[in-house]
Amino acid sequence: MVKFNIDDxxxxxxxxxxxxxxxxxxxxxxxxxxxxxxxxxxTTFLRMLNRMNELHPNFxxxxxxxxxxxxxxxLDVESLxxxxxxxxxxxxxxxxxxxxNVAYGVKMHGLKSKTATSDIVEKxxxxxxxxxxxxxxxxxxxxxxxxxxxxxxxxxxxxxxxPEVILFDEPCSGLDPISTAKVExxxxxxxxxxxxxxxxxNVKQAARVGDRTAFxxxxxxxxxxxxxKMFTAPSDHRTEGYISGKFG
Amino acid sequence: xxxxxxxIIEKLVLISGLASIFFVILIFLFLLKExxxxxxxxxxLQFLAGKSWYPxxxxxxxxxxxxxxxxxxxxxxxxxxxxxxxxxxxxxxxxIAPGKVKExxxxxxxxxxxxxxxxxxxxxxxxxxxxxxxxxxxxxxxTALAGSVMLAFMAMPTIVSIAEDxxxxxxxxxxxxALAMGATHWQTIWRxxxxxxxxxxxAAVMLGIGRVIGETMAVMMITGNAAVIPSTILxxxxxxxxxxxxxxxxxxxxxxxxxxxxxxGIVLFVISFAINVTxxxxxxxxxxxx
Numbered sequence: 001m002v003k004f005n006i007d008d009x010x011x012x013x014x015x016x017x018x019x020x021x022x023x024x025x026x027x028x029x030x031x032x033x034x035x036x037x038x039x040x041x042x043t044t045f046l047r048m049l050n051r052m053n054e055l056h057p058n059f060x061x062x063x064x065x066x067x068x069x070x071x072x073x074x075l076d077v078e079s080l081x082x083x084x085x086x087x088x089x090x091x092x093x094x095x096x097x098x099x100x101n102v103a104y105g106v107k108m109h110g111l112k113s114k115t116a117t118s119d120i121v122e123k124x125x126x127x128x129x130x131x132x133x134x135x136x137x138x139x140x141x142x143x144x145x146x147x148x149x150x151x152x153x154x155x156x157x158x159x160x161x162x163p164e165v166i167l168f169d170e171p172c173s174g175l176d177p178i179s180t181a182k183v184e185x186x187x188x189x190x191x192x193x194x195x196x197x198x199x200x201x202n203v204k205q206a207a208r209v210g211d212r213t214a215f216x217x218x219x220x221x222x223x224x225x226x227x228x229k230m231f232t233a234p235s236d237h238r239t240e241g242y243i244s245g246k247f248g
Numbered sequence: 249x250x251x252x253x254x255x256i257i258e259k260l261v262l263i264s265g266l267a268s269i270f271f272v273i274l275i276f277l278f279l280l281k282e283x284x285x286x287x288x289x290x291x292x293l294q295f296l297a298g299k300s301w302y303p304x305x306x307x308x309x310x311x312x313x314x315x316x317x318x319x320x321x322x323x324x325x326x327x328x329x330x331x332x333x334x335x336x337x338x339x340x341x342x343x344i345a346p347g348k349v350k351e352x353x354x355x356x357x358x359x360x361x362x363x364x365x366x367x368x369x370x371x372x373x374x375x376x377x378x379x380x381x382x383x384x385x386x387x388x389x390x391t392a393l394a395g396s397v398m399l400a401f402m403a404m405p406t407i408v409s410i411a412e413d414x415x416x417x418x419x420x421x422x423x424x425x426a427l428a429m430g431a432t433h434w435q436t437i438w439r440x441x442x443x444x445x446x447x448x449x450x451a452a453v454m455l456g457i458g459r460v461i462g463e464t465m466a467v468m469m470i471t472g473n474a475a476v477i478p479s480t481i482l483x484x485x486x487x488x489x490x491x492x493x494x495x496x497x498x499x500x501x502x503x504x505x506x507x508x509x510x511x512x513g514i515v516l517f518v519i520s521f522a523i524n525v526t527x528x529x530x531x532x533x534x535x536x537x538x
Contacts, residue, residue, distance in 0.1 A: 052428060057347065082430030092425050105429040108439065161429060 001028040002069075003165060003195045004049060009063035011044055013056055018044040020219040022063075031187060031196040033210030033227065035203055037242065041219040046167050046199045050084040051077050067165075082109065085163035089170040091150035093142035098134050101142045101153055105161040120160050127193075128156035129186040148179020155186060166190065168198040172205065184209050203243050207231050215239045276517065283514040286310070286507035295511060301475040301486075303495065303505040310508045312515070314477045318392070318485035321478050322467060325396025326403055326460045331453050333400070334407030338449075341408070342415040343437055354412075361405035369469035372398040377470055384482055390472030392485040398466050403456035410455060414448020415441055447530040454527035458520050464489040488512050 004026035011019040019041045026032050034042045047053045048065060051072060065072045072080055094101050102121045121138075125131040130152040134145070142153055151171060158166060168187070172180040187196055187209055200206050206213050210227040215236075223230065223239045234240045286295065290310050298311015341353050376397050381389030422444055426436040442449070464487075472484025473494065492509050499506040 050428060052424065055424070055427070078430050078432050080430075081428055085430075086428035088421060088425065088428075090421065092421055105431075108429065108431055108435055158429070 002026070003028045003067065005064075005066040005069070007064040007066075009045075009048065009065060010061060011041075011048065011053065012058075012060040013044075014058040018219050019048075022219075022221045024214065024221060024224055026195065026197060027212075028195050029191055029193075030211040031191050031198060031209055033206035033213040034197065034199045034216060035201075035206045035213060035242070036216035039218070040216040042199045042216045043169060044219075045216065046086075046169055046197060049165070049167055049197065050081045050086060052081075052086070082161050083163055084165040084167060085158035085161060086167045086169060087151070087155050087158050087171050089173050091147060091154050091174070093145070093150050093153055096142060097139050098142050098145070098153065099138040102156045102160050105157055109161055120162075121156075124156040124160040125153075127159050127186070127190060128152045129182060129189070130156055146179070148175050148182055151175060151179070151183055152186060155183070159190075163194065165195045165197065168196065168200075170200055171198070173201060180205070203245075215242060217242070279510060279513050279517060282507060283510035283512075286504065286511045289504045289507070295508070296515075299477060301491070303499070303508060308504050308508075310504060312488070312491075312508075312512060314475045315486055315488045315491050315512070316515070317477055318471070318475070319461060319487040319489070321392045321481060321485055322395040322399060322471060322487055323457060323460050325392060325481055326399035327453070327457055329396060329400035330403040330407055330456060330460075334404045334452070334456065335411055335449060337404070337408045338411035338415060338452075339437060339441075342412045343433075343441065354409075357405050357408050360401065361409075363401075365402060365463060365465040366469070368398050368401060369466035372466060372470045380482075386482060388472060388484065390470055390484050391482050392471055392478055393481045395467045395471035395485070395487075396481065398470060399460045399463055402463060402466065403460050406459050407452045407456040410452035411445070411449045414445040414452065417448070418444040451527040451530040454523050454530070458523040458527065461523070462489065462516065462520055464493045468493055488516050492516075 002025045006025070007023050009019055009022045010017065022041075022045065034045060036042045044053060048061070049072075053059050053061070054077075067075070067080070067084070094104060096104065099118075099121055102124050103117050106117055106120055122131065125134065130149060133149060134140075134153075137144075142150065145153060151174075155166075155171075172183055175183065184205065187198065190196060191211075198206070198209065207227060212225060213227045213230045214224040215222045215230070215234075215238075217238055223234060223236045225235070230239065231243060234243065240246075290298075295310055295312060296316070297313050298309065299313050300309045300311050301314055302309040337353070337357075341350055341357075345353060372394055376394050377389035379389070380386065380391060380394050418441055422440050423436055426440040427433075431439070467487050468490035471487065471490065473486045473490055474484040475486045475491070476483070478485045492512050495505070496509055499509055
């Protein structure tokens with residue numbers, strides 16, 4: 001099943017073209033890793049999927065992006081972003097308790113009874129693999145958590161609004177290896193219910209968690225293939241150069 | 249030789265730094281000396297809570313309660329007008345306005361800050377005062393309300409520019425985080441931007457109010473200057489500042505009246521000091537948080 005269908009996508013910021021003629025499909029319940037050096041357009045690509053690029057004043061685009069067969073530009077932007085959640089590079093807990101952090105988005109979208117909210121909070125924390133570590137102190141401040149726990153808290157907060165797709169924007173760039181492993185575990189378990197797009201600077205991470213991997217360079221999609229194949233027998237020499245660490 | 253130069257420059261800078269503190273202390277001591285002399289004649293409670301201000305009757309009655317209330321009424325009125333408009337304006341400039349409008353508005357706000365208070369008073373006198381007289385059908389338009397409206401104009405630039413700075417310094421990631429969760433623009437502003445900038449906005453409000461309390465010229469021209477305890481905002485009032493400005497020239501040096509005016513100065517000094525310290529506390533809390 002195709003979740004996102006992207007057709008001939010071009011994006012400009014001011015006079016600079018950030019994406020050049022990108023076409024690809026993102027499948028339901030897969031983890032798509034997006035790799036590439038700095039300025040390759042991978043974050044721009046990710047931010048296109050929930051229309052965050054539109055916050056940039058000089059943003060211009062051409063081409064089509066479809067979610068479940070409907071053009072995302074014709075969708076209501078708030079409900080699109082509810083369906084397509086984001087986890088950012090730096091964990092960004094709100095100055096609230098652990099419980100309220102997760103419940104925040106739920107409350108904002110206008111839910112519901114107290115019990116329903118606490119059910120959702122529990123479910124989201126479990127899905128983000130944080131529940132066991134925090135279940136006894138849901139009232140504690142979110143700042144008391146470690147960096148890795150904060151990042152999983154942010155994942156739980158994203159999950160709480162019940163998205164269909166989760167975009168990860170270099171989610172482990174500020175984390176130690178053990179926390180990284182826990183976040184990766186969470187991602188692998190999540191793909192059963194969600195579609196995941198992971199932008200990462202860590203090539204090894206892409207190899208570990210991605211079902212398929214896309215390689216971007218200077219705004220172009222160079223190669224998109226099954227992760228194992230890409231890392232063993234890339235068809236483009238630039239891909240080979242990047243993943244073997246010759247440049248980038 | 250270079251060491252020597254360094255030494256001289258260092259000391260010069262130190263002296264300039266100390267000079268400002270030194271002058272503040274001198275001014276304060278002078279105020280205290282002249283103001284506290286009053287309490288040889290009148291006890292402090294009578295001075296602060298006395299209901300009538302007749303400095304040239306015999307014996308003089310020196311109660312500044314009507315003046316304090318006058319200042320208070322004008323200030324509260326000005327705050328009620330300028331805070332919502334000022335904060336909304338800051339929000340519009342920092343969050344909503346497109347590039348060109350933003351620059352124009354910011355320029356306009358700076359221009360507003362540059363208008364001398366006597367000009368504002370003068371404009372108020374020939375526009376707002378007659379309007380108020382006409383609209384509310386009063387014997388005179390020289391009222392606390394007129395003063396409040398004009399002072400709101402004076403507080404606005406302070407409030408807008410500092411509140412806008414506070415909103416601007418909210419990290420972009422906060423805003424993007426909220427939007428990425430599917431919040432609308434207004435939800436983002438109301439639930440994320442405003443709370444995150446709240447201490448800076450509070451400081452902006454306090455500094456705006458500080459400006460209003462200390463203002464003299466405009467209020468003297470348009471509030472009517474009647475030293476009575478106001479019961480509504482549609483009455484003439486006299487503020488602390490206007491009293492000092494109007495009567496200092498006529499008070500006999502060394503008389504009770506003269507000392508009383510200095511004591512009013514102390515009261516004003518304490519009020520503005522308290523406001524500035526509060527604002528400062530909040531500004532610093534903000535920098536620590538980020």
